[in-house]
Amino acid sequence: GAGVSQSPSNKVTEKGKDVELRCDPISGHTALYWYRQSLGQGLEFLIYFQGNSAPDKSGLPSDRFSAERTGGSVSTLTIQRTQQEDSAVYLCASSSQGNTEAFFGQGTRLTVV
Amino acid sequence: GDSVTQMEGPVTLSEEAFLTINCTYTATGYPSLFWYVQYPGEGLQLLLKATKADDKGSNKGFEATYRKETTSFHLEKGSVQVSDSAVYFCALYDSRQLTFGSGTQLTVLP
Numbered sequence: 706g707a708g709v710s711q712s713p714s715n716k717v718t719e720k721g722k723d724v725e726l727r728c729d730p731i732s733g734h735t736a737l738y739w740y741r742q743s744l745g746q747g748l749e750f751l752i753y754f755q756g757n758s759a760p761d762k763s764g765l766p767s768d769r770f771s772a773e774r775t776g777g778s779v780s781t782l783t784i785q786r787t788q789q790e791d792s793a794v795y796l797c798a799s800s801s802q803g804n805t806e807a808f809f810g811q812g813t814r815l816t817v818v
Numbered sequence: 819g820d821s822v823t824q825m826e827g828p829v830t831l832s833e834e835a836f837l838t839i840n841c842t843y844t845a846t847g848y849p850s851l852f853w854y855v856q857y858p859g860e861g862l863q864l865l866l867k868a869t870k871a872d873d874k875g876s877n878k879g880f881e882a883t884y885r886k887e888t889t890s891f892h893l894e895k896g897s898v899q900v901s902d903s904a905v906y907f908c909a910l911y912d913s914r915q916l917t918f919g920s921g922t923q924l925t926v927l928p
Contacts, residue, residue, distance in 0.1 A: 738916060740918070746920065746921075747907065747918055747919060747920030747921045748862075748907065748918040748921070750915060750916075750917065750918075753914070753915055753916075761914065761915060796861070796862065798862075798916070800916075805850045805852075805867070805869070805911040805916075806852075806864050806867065807864075807911075807916055808864075809854075809861045809862040809863065810861060811860075811861045812861060
């Protein structure tokens with residue numbers, strides 16, 4: 706596609722439910738990032754995929770968070786047993802190999818009630 | 819690990835005022851440096867970048883110079899416009915991860 710696409714754009718879920726957030730990166734981009742942006746806060750790094758290498762999961766805040774990237778393209782971020790503090794905008798970005806510029810999606814606004 | 823520290827906001831300026839948003843970084847190697855901007859209701863987009871020491875990135879009247887000796891990448895604009903109101907993020911890339919600062923909210927009043 707023309708840009709990074711994330712879905713859904715908004716998600717309201719009940720505390721304790723599981724959610725899946727999807728990211729479609731720009732075609733051909735080998736690097737994919739997930740970040741979290743809480744209200745009034747900066748960008749918190751969550752996870753980074755680069756090609757076929759093992760992902761850098763160092764930013765995942767707890768074992769309730771996981772992510773996968775299938776076929777080196779689409780990525781899904783899963784949050785299990787959601788908590789109110791998980792409420793935030795989840796941003797996905799991709800970049801091409803050797804190019805350090807990252808292109809961001811519009812984000813998924815997650816609200817846990 | 820790598821880190822980016824940028825000027826706390828919010829910053830409020832009158833139209834045509836001079837803007838400086840400070841950014842300093844800590845990195846073990848020779849990172850690339852970026853400024854990203856997030857306009858109200860929009861996603862993050864790259865504003866400018868510099869990939870080596872003494873490089874100057876520029877776009878839309880904004881400039882930032884990669885200063886290795888002071889580990890800084892301050893954002894400047896000589897005359898801001900109302901349309902520049904946004905959140906500005908300084909970032910670095912070290913061939914492994916893109917690390918962001920906390921963001922600075924800029925409001926420009928007419």
